[in-house]
Amino acid sequence: MDRKVRQFSAGVHDLALRIVWCAKYRRPVLGGRVAERLDELLRAKAEERGWEIITLEVMPDHVHLFVKHDPKSSASYVANQFKGFTSRVLREEFPHLKSRMPTLWSSSYFAASVGAVSVTTVQKYIDTQWERPSKKGERS
Incomplete structure (x- = not known):
């Protein structure tokens, strides 16, 4: 994946999330036409929000x-938008999803930020700031 920085009024960003959520009771109801339609809807919501x-x-019982x-x-x-x-x-489109379960999705989800560098790299960068020469040649 190429790193693509996006601009907005207050700066630049490159933010990404890995999100996983499950169907209620982990029931395998996300197959066939339901899975196809879910894919279409997720892509439409992302486009609407300007997300990529x-x-x-x-999967039959969860989404990655x-x-x-x-x-x-926020994550x-x-x-929750998705x-x-x-x-x-x-x-609304698949009535069997109403009759089999009180809600389609479990109330929980997993979200993790995804970056281009590791936690170790960031920690090392911050920890060594005083070891780096400043642009003016002195520490402020």
Whole structure:
């Protein structure tokens, strides 16, 4: 994946999340036409919000999503935008999802930030700041 920095009014960013969420009770209801439609809906929501889906896998009982997002959107906001929108539309279009489960998605999700450098690299960079020469030749 190429690193693509995006600009906004207050700066630049390169933010990405790995999000995983499950169907209620881990029921395998995300197959066939439901899976196809879920894929379409997730891509439509990302486009609407200006987010970029890097990778998406719809499994029978859960979803894996790798998405780049804007700096004003928290991980919980991103996850809930995808989950809420898709639940509403899929349950309207596929009535069997209403009759088999009280809600489509489990209330929980997993989210992890994904960066271009490791935690160790960032920690080392910060820890060695005083060892680096400053631009003016002295420490402030």
